[in-house]
Amino acid sequence: MIPLTHRLALLLFAACGLAGFASAQDTWPNKPVRLVVPFAAGGSTDVIARLLGQKLSQLWGQPVVVDNRAGAGGNVGADAVAKSPGDGYTLLMASGSITINPALYRKMPFDTKKDLVPIINVAQGPMLVVVQDAAPHKNLKDLIAAAKAKPGAINFASAGIGSQVHLAGENFADAAGIDLQHVPYKGESLGYSDLMAGQVQMMVGNFAAASALLGPGRLRALAVTSKVRMPQLPDVPTAHEAGLPGFENIGWFGLFAPAGTPPAVLQKVQRDTTRVMAEADVASRLTAQGMSPVLSNSADFVRQIDRELVRWAEVAASRKLQLN
Numbered sequence: 001m002i003p004l005t006h007r008l009a010l011l012l013f014a015a016c017g018l019a020g021f022a023s024a025q026d027t028w029p030n031k032p033v034r035l036v037v038p039f040a041a042g043g044s045t046d047v048i049a050r051l052l053g054q055k056l057s058q059l060w061g062q063p064v065v066v067d068n069r070a071g072a073g074g075n076v077g078a079d080a081v082a083k084s085p086g087d088g089y090t091l092l093m094a095s096g097s098i099t100i101n102p103a104l105y106r107k108m109p110f111d112t113k114k115d116l117v118p119i120i121n122v123a124q125g126p127m128l129v130v131v132q133d134a135a136p137h138k139n140l141k142d143l144i145a146a147a148k149a150k151p152g153a154i155n156f157a158s159a160g161i162g163s164q165v166h167l168a169g170e171n172f173a174d175a176a177g178i179d180l181q182h183v184p185y186k187g188e189s190l191g192y193s194d195l196m197a198g199q200v201q202m203m204v205g206n207f208a209a210a211s212a213l214l215g216p217g218r219l220r221a222l223a224v225t226s227k228v229r230m231p232q233l234p235d236v237p238t239a240h241e242a243g244l245p246g247f248e249n250i251g252w253f254g255l256f257a258p259a260g261t262p263p264a265v266l267q268k269v270q271r272d273t274t275r276v277m278a279e280a281d282v283a284s285r286l287t288a289q290g291m292s293p294v295l296s297n298s299a300d301f302v303r304q305i306d307r308e309l310v311r312w313a314e315v316a317a318s319r320k321l322q323l324n
Contacts, residue, residue, distance in 0.1 A: 028265050032063040034090045038077025038097070039159050040070045040187025044206035044289075048123055048253045049093035051285060055276035070186040073097050073162025075109060078256075082110035086260030091269065092116065095253050096164030099308035103316035104162050105323050112309070116256045118301040120270045122277060124252040125291035126226035127168050128210040129239065130219045131202050132195055140222045140242035143202065147178035155181045157191030157200040161323065165191070167312060168204040168225070168249045170319045172239075175247045195219065206251045207290035225249040230290050252294065254301060270298060 033056070037049045046068065053064035069077035074097035084090035102112055110116070129140060137143040147154045156173075158166035161184045173180045183200050185191040188209050194200050196218050203210070204225065211232060213219045223239040224230050227248055239247040255273060257266060276282060277293045286292060296304070316322070 028088055028268065029060050029062045031089065032065055033060070033088070034065050034067050036067045036069050036077045036081050036090065036092050038069055038071075038074035038092070038094065039163070040185075040190060041068050042189030042209070043159055043187050044125075044208040044251065044291075045093055045095045045253055046187075047208055047289070048291070051282065052093070052122060052273065052276065055279070055282060056272060059272055059276060070160070073101055073104070073160040073166060073184070075101055075105070075162065078112075078116065079109040081256065081258055082115035084258050086258040086262075088257065088261050088265035088269070090258065091119075092256040093122075093253060094256050096167070096251060096308065096312075097160075097162050098256070099305055100164060100167045100312045100316075101162040102309060103313040104321050112305070115259050117259055117261060117266060118298055118305055119255040119257055119266055120273050120298065121252055121254040121294040121296045121301045121304060122273060123286055123291045124250055124294050125207045125286075125289070126224050126230065127165075127204050127249050127251055128207050128221045128233075128236070129172065129202065129204050129223045129225070130195065130210050130214075130221050132198055133216060133218055133220045134198070135201065135220065137202075137222065140237075140239065140244070143222060144176045144178055144243060147173075147176070147180060151179035152181055154178075154202060155183045155200040157183050157185060157195055157203045159188035159191060160184045160186055163188070164251050165203070165205055167315060168251070169202075170321065171249055171315055172204050172225075172244075172247070174315060174318055175244050192219070204249065211290055232288070232290050252304075254294075266298070 035049055035053050037046050039045050049066050053066050057064045069080050081090055081092040102108055131137050156169040165188055191203055192213055195203050214221055221236045223242040224236050225239050274295045
């Protein structure tokens with residue numbers, strides 16, 4: 001039996017340790033926080049991350065440094081976060097690619113369910129089916145007809161294999177019953193550059209990034225993938241109206257942390273993100289880009305992740321998409 005004096009010493013040590021742990025959480029963050037974006041700068045994930053990072057920096061009194069780690073449809077950046085210490089100082093701003101890649105890759109560098117913790121779904125918005133402004137396709141039916149006339153002749157760009165822009169294109173092709181060729185890039189903005197130059201023929205891109213490029217000599221929107229028209233583009237029909245009954249594809253952007261991150265830190269990130277995203281100027285900036293704050297709790301976000309893992313596995317099987 002442990003002597004009484006030893007037991008008292010152990011209890012005192014444990015109490016001091018718990019007090020120190022609580023104190024550490026109370027003072028988090030006391031140094032810069034790295035927010036990893038798994039795509040190149042300029043895309044929708046990057047835009048949301050920089051808006052949120054700026055606001056959290058002001059609230060926390062510490063820099064929130066956006067770190068773009070592009071590659072493998074988001075896997076490179078997500079893997080870097082999954083293998084980081086679970087101390088709250090490395091976070092991931094992910095898109096729907098986090099639920100897509102497990103359906104595409106036979107060998108994932110990390111386990112989405114075990115190595116990353118969903119914190120909060122920050123924002124979401126519809127996508128746009130866009131073509132080069134000079135393209136002969138004047139509406140969605142024209143594009144679908146051209147693709148059916150020459151299967152495989154039309155290329156679509158994406159933000160990388162496994163990105164939500166990639167699967168949005170595959171989802172569109174599946175719904176339309178057409179054969180499109182996928183051309184992956186290391187970021188959404190790079191795909192738009194080649195689309196405007198005529199190197200690829202179409203893209204189903206995030207509304208926030210695609211809508212900023214609409215205009216003469218640049219891009220033309222054929223349809224929006226929401227259930228209703230967007231007030232920012234009232235003349236652009238929904239895909240349902242334009243010839244794909246019932247079609248909908250929504251992009252989203254959410255925060256994750258490495259497994260093992262203290263619950264108190266996760267709760268603070270969730271609470272503070274909800275606070276800053278509810279600010280009037282943030283809401284107006286999101287609305288201008290066709291986005292809206294979601295701000296789900298972690299339990300709802302986990303359920304969303306689980307549903308999408310199943311959904312994208314079905315789409316990948318239907319499109320016969322499998323890598324490595």
